Amino acid sequence: EDQVTQSPEALRLQEGESSSLNCSYTVSGLRGLFWYRQDPGKGPEFLFTLYSAGEEKEKERLKATLTKKESFLHITAPKPEDSATYLCAVIDYGQNFVFGPGTRLSVLP
Amino acid sequence: DGGITQSPKYLFRKEGQNVTLSCEQNLNHDAMYWYRQDPGQGLRLIYYSQIVNDFQKGDIAEGYSVSREKKESFPLTVTSAQKNPTAFYLCASSAYPKTSGAAGEQFFGPGTRLTVL
Numbered sequence: 001e002d003q004v005t006q007s008p009e010a011l012r013l014q015e016g017e018s019s020s021l022n023c024s025y026t027v028s029g030l031r032g033l034f035w036y037r038q039d040p041g042k043g044p045e046f047l048f049t050l051y052s053a054g055e056e057k058e059k060e061r062l063k064a065t066l067t068k069k070e071s072f073l074h075i076t077a078p079k080p081e082d083s084a085t086y087l088c089a090v091i092d093y094g095q096n097f098v099f100g101p102g103t104r105l106s107v108l109p
Numbered sequence: 110d111g112g113i114t115q116s117p118k119y120l121f122r123k124e125g126q127n128v129t130l131s132c133e134q135n136l137n138h139d140a141m142y143w144y145r146q147d148p149g150q151g152l153r154l155i156y157y158s159q160i161v162n163d164f165q166k167g168d169i170a171e172g173y174s175v176s177r178e179k180k181e182s183f184p185l186t187v188t189s190a191q192k193n194p195t196a197f198y199l200c201a202s203s204a205y206p207k208t209s210g211a212a213g214e215q216f217f218g219p220g221t222r223l224t225v226l
Contacts, residue, residue, distance in 0.1 A: 032212030043113075043199050043217035044152075051212065087152075091213045095159075097142075101151040 002027040004100035006088055012106045013078055021073040021103045023088030033071050035064050036087040038102070044087055078107045112136065113218035115200050120223045122187070122194065130185045130221045132200035139205035141183035142215060145169060146197045155198075158183055159205055187223065195225045 003026045013019055025033065032051055036044035048057040050066040057064045061082065063074040073086055088100040113134045122128045134141065143155040154167030158177040172191025177183055183202075187194045201215040 032214065034212075034214050036217075041197075041220070041222070043115075043201075043220045046214055046216055049212050049214050089215075095213065097154075097213065097215065099152045 002092055002096055002098045004090055004098050006100040006103050010104040015107055015109050016077050018076045021086055023071040023100055025090050027090050027092050029093040031091045031093050034089045035073055038085045080107045080109050083107045113202055115218035115221050120221055122225050125189045127186055127188050130198055132183045133181055134202040136202055138202035140203045142201040143185045144199045194223055197222050
């Protein structure tokens with residue numbers, strides 16, 4: 001059975017303090033790994049798809065990387081508006097889609 | 110603009126009532142999904158549909174029903190059999206990987222918050 005865990009559960013950063021969020025996965029044949037951002041009371045917003053180990057994607061202050069067992073979401077010089085819950089999800093070749101529990105990020109001014 | 114719409118944004122239900130949540134997409138996606146999210150919790154899959162007139166139960170289907178009569182629409186009914194329906198409901202859609210070549214990333218609507226009075 002596919003599984004996704006995320007750490008830490010919650011993270012508080014000062015504005016400008018870079019850090020990384022972790023997504024560890026166990027999947028029978030990874031078709032893709034996805035990162036989403038969710039603001040309170042809203043639907044998740046799609047950020048990235050990663051397909052294979054070694055791949056990297058960037059968007060503004062965010063960079064997602066992928067290894068064979070985990071993915072990292074690096075946040076460089078975060079701003080308060082980056083505060084949100086970040087969700088990781090995987091899909092396997094059997095079309096099974098599994099979400100992780102998320103990391104709640106707070107960036108303090 | 111292409112996207113997913115959900116209505117209403119807020120919904121109040123009395124005990125014993127059935128209520129229906131609407132989800133419409135104009136992304137031409139084959140697959141659609143319903144999730145439930147409780148405060149501080151992750152997403153739990155209720156039902157999904159990969160093609161019109163066909164749908165499958167997810168992890169927490171009891172007390173819910175769906176229909177998929179049109180590609181664009183996937184309404185969710187919360188029945189009186191669902192004993193604890195107060196939650197945030199999210200609808201999503203995706204291109205079906207086998208036919209589109211996409212990875213299957215899901216795109217979400219804005220959500221409906223259901224409260225039982």
